[in-house]
Amino acid sequence: MTNAHTPERSGNHTAIVYRMVMPKHLCPYGIKLKHLLESKGYNVEDRWLTTREQTDAFKAEHEVKTTPQVFIDGQRVGGHDDTRRFLGLKVADPNATSYVPVLAVFAIAAALALAVSFAAFGSAFTPRAVEWFVAFAMALLAMLKLQDVDRFATMFLGYDLLARRWVPYATIYPFAEALAGILMAARALEWISIPLALFIGSIGGISVFYAVYIQKRELKCACLGGSGRVPLGFVSLIENVVMVAMALWMLFKPMGV
Incomplete structure (x- = not known):
């Protein structure tokens, strides 16, 4: 569930990032999320999902369809786009026209x-x-x-x-x-x-x-x-x-x- 309220962005808050880090797959969105949260002053706990079985079990446990997933102060925020919204940042519309x-x-x-x-x-x-x-x-x-x-x-x-x-x-x-x-x-x-x-x-x-x-x-x-x-x-x-x-x-x- 996404929380629309943006907490104070300082080192006093902890963000946990669950992301896929496998020998043949390194999730780029997980890397972006970790960098984004650190740039906003969060203490980031970087937790790797190193196998497909571990990833599937994580998704089933939290009833989510994708990774990475971010938890802030014990509450699940969501994936990449959800986290950007949580932080009050713009999320690109894939269908929007642009010059x-x-x-x-x-x-x-x-x-x-x-x-x-x-x-x-x-x-x-x-x-x-x-x-x-x-x-x-x-x-x-x-x-x-x-x-x-x-x-x-x-x-x-x-x-x-x-x-x-x-x-x-x-x-x-x-x-x-x-x-x-x-x-x-x-x-x-x-x-x-x-x-x-x-x-x-x-x-x-x-x-x-x-x-x-x-x-x-x-x-x-x-x-x-x-x-x-x-x-x-x-x-x-x-x-x-x-x-x-x-x-x-x-x-x-x-x-x-």
Whole structure:
């Protein structure tokens, strides 16, 4: 039973952690719980469940389905999430949508672009850094999709207008995105990369706009390969718009830039 009251967090309180520590399995949540409780000032008694039989007997005795289990001042608090709630800490919702994964991709792409620009020109802030940022972001997003192309394609088919008419396009898309991004980063074979980015970016932008703003559907974006929790919406639309803008820039950029 979980106690909603949070006691004073000091060394005067004792927490007992029962966790699995076996030759072939070391429970990561048990390690996290022990560290969390110690960081909150609890005296932690670390009790190992070293065999499957011992673990099953513990679960049966306390009528619980999982380990680790935490007891504080003689009262069972529960597992990892229950303990975080008991301490007044946030518990992640596995079904909640988040822009953090795609923002992380953009942040790494930006950092790489600035680093390469500095290495090449002695300055991080150059027009080429902007090009590299877009190209690297495309390549990174394509890499995530290519980890499980079938899973990406299944989610992509839910909203992409071309893929719904010609199903193979859903499988081709991540390869096309990767090729366009890599060629743009090198400024090579622009007669391939520019029309390719224009095509997939335009179709993608129209598809996202139609699904989100016309049909007003609530969907998850396939941009991270079908496994992310990024909502389909403004960020997804901007991703496609930037891809098109990059292609147009490379098509009409001033000589010598």
